Amino acid sequence: MDDLDLLKQDWKKQEKNLPHLSYDEIYKMIWKRSSSIVKWIFVISILEFLLGAVLNIFLADEEYWQQMEKYQLTEFTIIVYIVSYLITFYFIYRFYKNYQSISTTDSASRLMKNILKTRKTVKYYIGFILISSGVVFLITVFLMIRNHAVESADNANMEFDATQWLIFIGGTLLALGLLLGVIWLIYRVVYGILLKRLLKNYKELKKLEME
Amino acid sequence: MNKELEHQFVTNLEKHQNIAHKICRIYTNDQESHNDLFQEITIQLWKAYPKFRGDSKFSTWMYRVALNTAITLYRKKKRSIRTQDYDTVHFKIKAEEYDDEAERHLKLMYDAIKQLNDIDKALVFLYLEDKNYAEISYTLGISEVNARVKMNRVKTKLKNIINP
Numbered sequence: 001m002d003d004l005d006l007l008k009q010d011w012k013k014q015e016k017n018l019p020h021l022s023y024d025e026i027y028k029m030i031w032k033r034s035s036s037i038v039k040w041i042f043v044i045s046i047l048e049f050l051l052g053a054v055l056n057i058f059l060a061d062e063e064y065w066q067q068m069e070k071y072q073l074t075e076f077t078i079i080v081y082i083v084s085y086l087i088t089f090y091f092i093y094r095f096y097k098n099y100q101s102i103s104t105t106d107s108a109s110r111l112m113k114n115i116l117k118t119r120k121t122v123k124y125y126i127g128f129i130l131i132s133s134g135v136v137f138l139i140t141v142f143l144m145i146r147n148h149a150v151e152s153a154d155n156a157n158m159e160f161d162a163t164q165w166l167i168f169i170g171g172t173l174l175a176l177g178l179l180l181g182v183i184w185l186i187y188r189v190v191y192g193i194l195l196k197r198l199l200k201n202y203k204e205l206k207k208l209e210m211e
Numbered sequence: 212m213n214k215e216l217e218h219q220f221v222t223n224l225e226k227h228q229n230i231a232h233k234i235c236r237i238y239t240n241d242q243e244s245h246n247d248l249f250q251e252i253t254i255q256l257w258k259a260y261p262k263f264r265g266d267s268k269f270s271t272w273m274y275r276v277a278l279n280t281a282i283t284l285y286r287k288k289k290r291s292i293r294t295q296d297y298d299t300v301h302f303k304i305k306a307e308e309y310d311d312e313a314e315r316h317l318k319l320m321y322d323a324i325k326q327l328n329d330i331d332k333a334l335v336f337l338y339l340e341d342k343n344y345a346e347i348s349y350t351l352g353i354s355e356v357n358a359r360v361k362m363n364r365v366k367t368k369l370k371n372i373i374n375p
Binding site for chain 1: 217220221222224225228229232233236249250253254257258313316317320321338339340341366369370373
């Protein structure tokens with residue numbers, strides 16, 4: 001077939017226009033994949049932070065602060081915001097450091113160490129989110145009860161009897177469990193996929209090392 | 212980590228990188244996807260390298276692994292590629308080397324190759340690389356008879372695209 005023969009000739013001619021990568025460029029490519037996963041962890045943590053900040057701005061309107069004022073939770077809320085932002089910033093910084101160290105890694109054993117470190121950071125981060133959500137929830141409920149008690153001192157109708165307390169506490173715990181469950185689930189999905197891939201890379205590296 | 216293995220691999224790949232670049236040219240339409248595919252091929256080759264025992268030549272083994280990487284990757288996102296506009300940046304043919312008519316014809320053929328499916332592209336690629344049927348059968352993991360039949364079909368398909 002003439003057409004294809006012509007094409008074959010041209011194909012050979014085109015060979016000299018092909019790009020050429022250096023030894024170093026190829027060498028670096030072998031380690032690239034983990035770095036892109038860690039980059040995603042870093043990016044997602046920032047997106048998550050931004051989403052949280054935007055939600056806060058929209059949800060925390062005047063009415064919200066009035067409500068907080070009513071329950072005398074204003075100070076507590078502000079402190080929670082500041083502390084959680086500080087800790088979140090710290091984690092974003094750690095994610096960034098992890099990304100940086102992984103993308104400059106040039107040996108497999110260091111890469112493996114960095115992968116384990118990154119996985120650990122993410123796990124701590126999720127732990128922090130779960131514990132802080134739980135603690136904030138419980139403190140809020142506690143403060144509300146305290147204020148409720150102050151109010152009900154003037155009004156006998158609002159006094160809870162034993163069964164009502166039991167129902168209240170049970171309901172609170174159930175709500176807490178649900179809240180933490182949902183948060184845990186969301187984080188498992190968001191970070192779980194990336195962590196799994198990192199683990200896979202880690203196992204592959206380990207296998208290579210065994211060979 | 213076996214530094215020696217690493218060094219051996221990268222040296223080999225550097226020497227034979229043209230194979231991967233040429234596969235990228237057949238399967239991708241712009242520089243960015245070219246680089247992505249090249250990197251993916253590099254990673255897959257590296258992962259498979261411990262199993263490469265040198266029973267065959269590095270290049271022979273590389274054709275097989277690299278082409279299979281492209282086929283697998285291409286299959287996953289077949290639709291998105293097919294609907295894409297392909298610019299022909301990869302196949303810029305130097306004007307001084309060809310007269311207009313030949314140039315247009317070649318471009319037509321390269322465009323036609325882009326319209327083929329993943330396996331057909333692999334066949335055309337191996338044809339352009341002057342591989343014999345034994346090599347094609349090894350690279351694609353099909354029998355020689357099957358390779359011959361498929362190759363003839365692809366040639367007809369190409370012909371039909373160029374001269375409808």
